[in-house]
Amino acid sequence: MSGVEPSHRHTNVTTGTMENHRVCSPKEGKGKRLWKKVKYQLVEYHSLPGYLRDNEYIVGHYRADWPLKQTLLSIFTIHNETLNVWTHLIGFFLFLSLTIYTATKVPKVVDIPHVLRKADLHRLHECLPSLPSIPDLHKIREELKTTLPSMDLLPSLSGWHVMEHLYNCLPERFSHGNYSDVCVLTSAKEDLANMIASLFARPITRWPFFAFLGGAMFCLLASSTCHLLSCHSERLSGIMLRLDYAGIAALICTSFYPPVYYSFMCYPFFCNLYLGFITVLGIAAVLVSMVPVFQKPEFRTMRASLFFGMGLSGVAPILHKLIWFSHQPEALHTTWYEILMGVFYGVGALVYATRIPERWMPGKFDIAGHSHQLFHVFVVAGAYTHYHAGLVYLRWRDLEGC
Template sequence: MEERKVSCILLEKTCKSDDKHSCREALLPKEKKKKLELVNYDSLPDYLKHNEFVVGHYRCEWPLKDAIHSVFAIHNETINVWTHLIGFFIFLTLTLYGGNKIPAMAEALYARQTNSLAGFSISSLTNTTGFMNHYQMTNLSSQPNPAITRWPLFVFLGGAMFCLLTSSACHLLSCHSEHTSYIMLHLDYAGISTLIVTSIVPQIYYTFACDPFYRAVYTATILALGLLTVLISLIPVFEKPEFRFVRSLVFVIMGLSGWGPIAHKLASYGGEPAALVTTMYEFFMNVCYGVGVVIYATRIPERWRPGKFDLVGHSHQLFHLFVIAGAYVQYLAIMVYLEWRDRVGCT
């Protein structure tokens, strides 16, 4: 350190006054300066090459501290980081605010959705104004039957927050090193598996709240599929770009496994309005996830105009938005499940 200070003083004395800044720059480690630059796709090491249609604005092997600070910088991962970070705080708010209350909105939904299936429309479920008009919060103590347990709701909210947080961390920190990228990617895959599993667990628990056998069978099945998916994601080739469709297919298959309990629900409780309403929500949840996966796998729209969507609008950013939308739709379905079981119990 002393030698560097002496060298800097001597160099400044030998430089002209207007060149002192460039003299100081010459003493800075060039390797660090290079790492803090945004680079093009062709300059990346193989482990950071995931999408050749996103051409520029990459961070490459930045120091960990600088990678963390880049959460406030502009690069091609900025929106990826913030979409799921904001999503995390949305679900944290839902956890803190709605954990001991339920929305008294099921009757309005029944009136809209179950009087005539022929009159069903997507807008009636997605009409935010209409929904909020019926979203008066009702204390659990006012329910006529003992309130059903809330732990499946919290499992879902915890799974959603884990998925969103690990996703944000992956996009923020993977640029640090190959080892960090490996860890972050596998945490990200584990987060996706966790979200899928914890989305299905509440629908199983509340549908079969009065049937422990089927509840146990379906829960064990989805947990086993989730564990298998995590183990498959540990295979090294799983993270390679050429296996993008394989990754998508694995997660899609696990998500579709939730339709077994849904079909059973309709067969057993088809005359119950809540069963129809929750199925509609679950259908739209799957649509959100499905559209997001298709966009992710096909890399639309950036494949049409490489380099034009580097900062805003590329497929992974759109995929993130559909994940948040799907998770929120599932939250609404769980609210209806809670109202149903609090209202009728096991009768």
């Protein structure tokens, strides 16, 4: 009896024949449970299917052909894609927070607590004489009385009297950068000037800035999703790679929108020329990325060069901006941000293409520190730098207009 697997014999009620049914021993049942636990273990590079073979210098800790449930849950486990997923997922939530902050905290019209341009006073001078006939002016007058009870407001809120009163509030002049049309207001009188100036203030459109934020979020989320799900199957891997490349193209393309639009918003020809060119180039990059042949490892350098070339196309509008607005401190300020952004993107692309540092010590950077993770960090840093440049553009154009 020893060495023979236990079994039970019983009669099949349909056929009347005797059948043997194998009964698993306790030892074998334990083995099956163990197999269920190790079934979705990590494998080495040489065991991967062809579609997952991309970087031979990352030797182990791969997921391959995992079911969708286990693939999704692997976001919380350690493998060679864990940091690829989380570096851009954290970046996505960072830019989501920045978008909410920008929409709610960055004012629609930039605050002018201490400064009122004299050009606005001239506009006020021209517009106010015709306003006393408007019934709402009585409400404004009462609100000003309540807000500034110490001021002896004139009985009539005629334009000429208001202008005289405002000019009496402006005894001091100071230079702001290279400008001499800025006046200092002091004490409670600045409140009156700012309240009246706010009637004429108009916000500069925000859509180019939010287009950039949307492009950044799409790129980061698409990249994170790609690295998480590509191990599921060859078909899903192809779809995710296309989405990843589309996200990179969207980020590079929309990064041009704030600098080009806000630099040349007063010159529609150049504004439309540069925006149209980078948009067409971005669409072309997406279309090329959608062709499956360009997803093969041997085209890695070509893909990196294409996106690096898109970044270089921004040199023309930046130089143009510096030539035309050399007298504007904001032009130089934003250019330094853009140069830093370009350095981050360029170094990231170089690291990705050369596979540094894992090519120097294969297998040593499988979990942390390999080139793709560094590339992700540089992308987030570059996009965050560009966000700060966008804030400078908004303040510049809100204050100066055209």
